[in-house]
Amino acid sequence: MPTSAVYLDFIKxxxxxxxxVTVRRMFGGAGVFSDGLMFALIADETLYLKADSVSQSDFEAFNLPPFTYTAKGEKKIVMAYWRAPETCLDDRDEMTLWARKAFAAALRARKPAKIHKSLRKP
Known part of the structure; x- marks a missing residue:
């Protein structure tokens, strides 16, 4: 089910x-970006925040599940986005705290820019 425009506006x-933040629709859901980095995912009217080995335990402490989908009908794919705590949806201070954690995870996951061949040292 595609995510509604009303829900996307609410999350923004x-x-x-x-x-x-910028919200871009993709694959029936949406990505949430700040400074060009995707740090949140919206699917089926549910908000998921980026996590990594540093922040994953924060999500696990609240028994929050990761975002998963089924590829090619059988294979279950687990992504590095975890369901946001319900308190985030009611409390902007709480949302800001979790958004900072998610953005920090996105920064840590960012791949370094590739150097063009012409700029590499011989």
């Missing part, structure tokens, strides 16, 4: 204290 509003 909840992130307003964190800073400006």
């Amino acid at each position: 509003e909840q992130f307003s204290d964190f800073g400006p």
Whole structure:
């Protein structure tokens, strides 16, 4: 089920204290970006935040599940996005705290820019 425009607007509003975000529709859901980095995922009217080995335990402490999908009808894929705590949807301060964790995970996961061949040292 595609995510509604109303829900996307609501999520953008909840992130307003964190800073400006861009929401881009993709694959029936949407990605949430800040400074060009995707740090949140919206699927089926559910918000998921980026996590890594540093922050995953914060999500596990609340028994929050990771985002999963089934590829090619059988294989279950687990992604590095975890369901946001329900408190984030009601409390902008809480959303800002979790958004900062998710953005930090996105920064850590960012791959270094490739250097063009012409700029490499011989």
